[in-house]
Amino acid sequence: MINNQERKAEYYKALIEKRSEYEGVFFVGVTSTGVFCRPTCPARKPKYNNCEFYETAQQALLASFRPCQRCRPLSHPNQVSDIVRLLVEAVEQNPEKRWKGQDFRALCIDESTARRQFKKRFGMTFVEYARSRRMGLALKSIRSGEKIINTQLASGYDSSSGFRDAFSRIMGAPPTRLDDSRILKAAWLDTQLGPMVAIADENELYLLEFVDRRGLEREVERLRKRMKAAIIPGQTLPIQSMERELTQYFEGTLTEFKTPLHLIGSPFQQGVWEQLRQIPPGEKQASIRALALTN
Incomplete structure (x- = not known):
């Protein structure tokens, strides 16, 4: 999702004016209807606060919007x-x-x-x-x-x-059965590199991944089965901590993440990760040496 306010204002103006030169530049998701459209969609224009702008159709799809039946954003400009x-x-x-x-x-x-x-x-x-x-x-x-x-x-x-x-295909348990299992909570995080999903319990972060990553469904399924847990929407302190730290990181004010992690792996993998966590930020050669020591 495009978060820059000046760019959103520019795109909204283009949407209102149905400017064809913006075709292929952005798609608009309308939260009040759940559809995403082309800039020149003939439908009644939504309010600014109901618009979310995306650079690609895939981003709009992952944000839960479906293609508009009037402007058919997946069929234009070429049939x-x-x-x-x-x-x-x-x-x-x-x-x-x-x-x-x-x-x-x-x-x-x-x-x-x-x-x-x-x-x-x-x-x-x-x-x-x-x-x-x-x-x-x-x-x-x-x-x-x-x-x-x-x-x-x-x-x-x-x-x-x-x-x-x-x-259930994504989270591993139908909603009515969530109370029968250990509970992990998942939240959507918007970052400068794209939307991410964070999964955590009340104490530690278990997963942080981009929502468009290939294999995310299988990764979530493996986590659920290994932890014998159900995953539901929600917030926990580790998720809130990671969201703050990601914001600070992209602002250039943070170099060390302190959100507690739950690392799932073999003793060998745990050892590699621990070595990597000791490497100061930006020390590429040190990371290569650490990996060499563990191989």
Whole structure:
């Protein structure tokens, strides 16, 4: 998400004026409707406070926004192929779905062709596109920090089954079973390098990762199984500490992170990490020597 206030003001002005030269420069996510649009979308313009601006469609998808049906941000300025259009529509019909080979065959689509066309058109493969949509849906509860039932209703899942599926695929347990397990809490952190997800208990930080990282779902699943825990939206002191330290780090006022960490690894891995933690900031050669000593 673009956080610079001057740039947001510039983009909002371009949105209001429907300036075509900004096509491909930004996408706007509208929090009141849950959709993201092109700068020239013909729909009624949202209020400034309801707008979030993104440089790529993938960022908007990960932030839980779905493509606008009026301006079709994934089909402009150049018309996309029938394959791309069909797959985008299929994802919207079932955004929680994990795509496999037989799903492409059922649509009479070659999987490698879909991968190539999506990569050329959107800068990401179809699987990455579908995953971003699915991740955005499940991470919506983390991003908002709202109660699970409120997120379920806001997502439009009247029967709750769709939301439960999406949530459990990322966090490992359906909402109604969260009380049966050890609880870890997860929060969405906006940083200068992009949004991150932090997972922690009341004492230590277990995971800090970019939300668009490939394999994040598997990483969260491994953490959940190893700790025999459920993961729910929420804040803890370690998460708040890490958020403060990241802000200070990017402001140039912090060089040493002190948030307590829960490191999960073998004795050998623990030893390597401990050696690395002793290296002063910016000491590249020291880090190489430390790694050499442990190999």
